[in-house]
Amino acid sequence: MSNEKEKNNPQEPNEVEASLETTPSAEEKAPEEKPKKAVKAKKSEDSDEVAKAAPKKEVAAQTTEDKAAAPKEVAPKKEETPPPPEPGKYGELLQANGFSPTHLGKDAKGTEMVDIKSTELREVSEFLRDNSASKFDLLVYVAGVDWKDRLEVVYYLYSTQSFESLILKATAADEKLPSVTSVWPTADWHERETYDLFGITFEGHPNLKRILMPSDWLGFPLRKDYKVEDPRLVWNER
Amino acid sequence: MATTATNIPQQGVFLEKDIDTNDMVVNIGPQHPSTHGVLRLITTLDGEIVKNIEPVIGYLHRSKEKMAESRSLYQYQPTIDRVEYLSSFFDHYAFVSTVEAIAELEVPKRVQYIRMITMELNRITSHLLWFGTFLLDLGASSPMFYAFREREKILKLFEDLTGARMMYNYYRFGGVIADMPEGWLDKVRKVVDEFPDRLDEYEAIVTKNPIFLDRTIGIGIMSAEMALANGVTGPSLRASGIKLDLRKTNPYCSYDEVDFDVPVGNTGDCYDRYRVRFQEMRESLKIIRQAIDKIPGGDTAELNKRRAAGDETANEMDLQIYGKKINLITYKPPKGEGSTIVESPRGFLGCYIITDGSPKAYRIKWRGASFSNLSVLAPLMKGLLFPDLMAIFGSIDVILPEVDR
Missing domain, CATH: 3.30.460.80 (NADH:ubiquinone oxidoreductase Nqo5 subunit)
Structure with a gap:
C-alpha cells in the first residue's frame, strides 16, 4: 500500500502539469501548420464572438493573454461554473x-x-x-x-x-x-x-x-x- | 373574534353613497341555472340596458396551486382532472408535457397519437356539452338531450380506455398508463363515422332556425382588438376573425403530421362563435380519422399478435407506451422550469412549473382559458340589453371550475 501511494502521489502533479503545458502548446502548433489567411479569419471570428458577450476592455485583455499563451485559462475550476446564459x-x-x-x-x-x-x-x-x-x-x-x-x-x-x-x-x-x-x-x-x-x-x-x-x-x-x-x-x- | 371583525373589508357594492336612483342593481347568482356553475354577476341596469356588470368569482376555488405544495407530482396528478372537468385530457397534457420537457423524457410516437386522439375526442365532448347548454340558455331544451346522447357514446369510449368517464388520469410522464384495449380503435372509427350525420341533424334543427338566428346574429359583437386586449383565446377569438390556433401555429404532440383547417368567423357575434365551434367539431373528426390511420403499430390486437409471433420490430421505441420506465412514487424531476400553453376547447390553457429537484413542485401555476375569457364579459356587455346577457355569456363558453381553480 505504502509503495503504491508513493508511486501514485508524485505522478498526480506531474500529470496535471503535463496537461497544463501540453494543451496550449498543441493549440499553438496547430495554427502554424494552416495557411495564414485561415488563422486571421479564425481570430477575427473569435474576437467577434467575445465582443458580443463582454465589453471591449475585457476583449483587449483576453487577446493579449492569448498572444502570451498563458496556461492559466486551462485551470479545471473554471469549467465547473456554468457559463452565463446567452442573450436571446x-x-x-x-x-x-x-x-x-x-x-x-x-x-x-x-x-x-x-x-x-x-x-x-x-x-x-x-x-x-x-x-x-x-x-x-x-x-x-x-x-x-x-x-x-x-x-x-x-x-x-x-x-x-x-x-x-x-x-x-x-x-x-x-x-x-x-x-x-x-x-x-x-x-x-x-x-x-x-x-x-x-x-x-x-x-x-x-x-x-x-x-x-x-x-x-x-x-x-x-x-x-x-x-x-x-x-x-x-x-x-x- | 372582535379584533378580527374590524379588519374585514366591506364588499361595498350595495353600500355606495352616491348611488344613482335611476339605476337598478340586479344580483344574478351565485346559484343560478344559467351561470354554468357558481358565478355571481352584479349588474347595474338602466331600464333594460346594462350599465355595468361585475363578475364575482371564487366560489369554486379549490386551491389547486396550494395543493401542489404538499403533494408529490404523482400524488398531485389525479387532482388535475378537477381543474377543468369537461376536458381534463388537456390539463393532463399541459402538466405532463411540461414535466417531460424539464426532465427531457422522450415520448414515443404511439403515445403521442393516443394523446392526440383522446384530446380531440375530448374537444368534441366539451363542445357538445357547450352546444346543449348554450341552447338551453336560449330557451331550447331539446338539443341538450341530443347532445348528451352523442356525448355518452364518446364517454363510453373513454371508459373503455381509462376506466373513468370524466376523471381520466390517463397520461403519465413519458407515456400513458396502459395501451388501448384491443379493438378500441375500431370503436372510435365507428363513432367518428356516424358522427357527421348527427352534426348535420343538429344543424338542421338549429343553424337555420329563425328564433335562434334572431337571438344570436349581431348580438354581443366582440371586435378582435377587444378580444386580444382582454386575453380572450380559443374559438371565441377565432370567431372575431383572428386565425390563432396553437395546434397550427406552435404545433405540439403530433399535430404537425395531420391536416386540418382552422375555422374563423367574420363579425364576432354569438352566431359566429356558434359556427366556429361547430366547424371545429368537424375538424376534430378529421384529425381523429387521420390519427387512427397513421398511429404507429395500429390496433393493439395486431401489435400483440406481432409481439407473440416474435417480431422484434414490434418492440421499437415508437411502439411503446412508455418512453422510459420510471418509478413514479419516488420520481424526482431535475431542477428547472417550464411553461406550456396548449389549445384547449376554450383557448390557451397554461401550466407553469418550477421544480427544485424534490418530488414536489416548487410552484405550479394554472392559466385557465375561461379565467381570461370571463373577464371580457364586463366590457362586452356595456350598453347591451339585459335579456341578451345569458346568450352572450353562454356563447363565450366559460366553465367555472377552470376560472376559480
Whole structure:
C-alpha cells in the first residue's frame, strides 16, 4: 500500500502539469501548420464572438493573454461554473433600445426568459407590445413566485403576429410592482389574482382587491411562510 | 373574534353613497341555472340596458396551486382532472408535457397519437356539452338531450380506455398508463363515422332556425382588438376573425403530421362563435380519422399478435407506451422550469412549473382559458340589453371550475 501511494502521489502533479503545458502548446502548433489567411479569419471570428458577450476592455485583455499563451485559462475550476446564459433575440432587442435586461436563457420548452428591473416594467411592456419587431399583443398569464428571500412576478407574453412567446420576470421590491393594466387590460384580473395569493401590490391598478379568496381573508396563501392564523377558522383544530 | 371583525373589508357594492336612483342593481347568482356553475354577476341596469356588470368569482376555488405544495407530482396528478372537468385530457397534457420537457423524457410516437386522439375526442365532448347548454340558455331544451346522447357514446369510449368517464388520469410522464384495449380503435372509427350525420341533424334543427338566428346574429359583437386586449383565446377569438390556433401555429404532440383547417368567423357575434365551434367539431373528426390511420403499430390486437409471433420490430421505441420506465412514487424531476400553453376547447390553457429537484413542485401555476375569457364579459356587455346577457355569456363558453381553480 505504502509503495503504491508513493508511486501514485508524485505522478498526480506531474500529470496535471503535463496537461497544463501540453494543451496550449498543441493549440499553438496547430495554427502554424494552416495557411495564414485561415488563422486571421479564425481570430477575427473569435474576437467577434467575445465582443458580443463582454465589453471591449475585457476583449483587449483576453487577446493579449492569448498572444502570451498563458496556461492559466486551462485551470479545471473554471469549467465547473456554468457559463452565463446567452442573450436571446428579444433580450438583445431590449438591450439595443436602452433597457437593461438580465438574460436568463431559455426554459424547458425553449421560451426565452428575460429579467427586467421593476422600475422599467411598464416601459418595457409598452415597447414590447408596440415595437414591430416584437408585437407581443397578448398577455397570457401573470404568475407570482415566492423565492423566500424575494417575491418574483412572471409575465408570459405571446405574439399573434410572429407566434412566439417571451417570459418576462420582475422582482417585486418591497412587495410592490407597477401595474401593466394600461398596456394589456387583461392584466386586471391576473394582477388581482397575484395580489390575492401573494400580497404583491400593483401600483396603478384600478381595482386591486381579492378575487379568488373571500374578501375578508387574512394573509396570502401561496407565500411559503403562510400559516392559517385566522381565529375565525378555529373549528379546524377541534 | 372582535379584533378580527374590524379588519374585514366591506364588499361595498350595495353600500355606495352616491348611488344613482335611476339605476337598478340586479344580483344574478351565485346559484343560478344559467351561470354554468357558481358565478355571481352584479349588474347595474338602466331600464333594460346594462350599465355595468361585475363578475364575482371564487366560489369554486379549490386551491389547486396550494395543493401542489404538499403533494408529490404523482400524488398531485389525479387532482388535475378537477381543474377543468369537461376536458381534463388537456390539463393532463399541459402538466405532463411540461414535466417531460424539464426532465427531457422522450415520448414515443404511439403515445403521442393516443394523446392526440383522446384530446380531440375530448374537444368534441366539451363542445357538445357547450352546444346543449348554450341552447338551453336560449330557451331550447331539446338539443341538450341530443347532445348528451352523442356525448355518452364518446364517454363510453373513454371508459373503455381509462376506466373513468370524466376523471381520466390517463397520461403519465413519458407515456400513458396502459395501451388501448384491443379493438378500441375500431370503436372510435365507428363513432367518428356516424358522427357527421348527427352534426348535420343538429344543424338542421338549429343553424337555420329563425328564433335562434334572431337571438344570436349581431348580438354581443366582440371586435378582435377587444378580444386580444382582454386575453380572450380559443374559438371565441377565432370567431372575431383572428386565425390563432396553437395546434397550427406552435404545433405540439403530433399535430404537425395531420391536416386540418382552422375555422374563423367574420363579425364576432354569438352566431359566429356558434359556427366556429361547430366547424371545429368537424375538424376534430378529421384529425381523429387521420390519427387512427397513421398511429404507429395500429390496433393493439395486431401489435400483440406481432409481439407473440416474435417480431422484434414490434418492440421499437415508437411502439411503446412508455418512453422510459420510471418509478413514479419516488420520481424526482431535475431542477428547472417550464411553461406550456396548449389549445384547449376554450383557448390557451397554461401550466407553469418550477421544480427544485424534490418530488414536489416548487410552484405550479394554472392559466385557465375561461379565467381570461370571463373577464371580457364586463366590457362586452356595456350598453347591451339585459335579456341578451345569458346568450352572450353562454356563447363565450366559460366553465367555472377552470376560472376559480
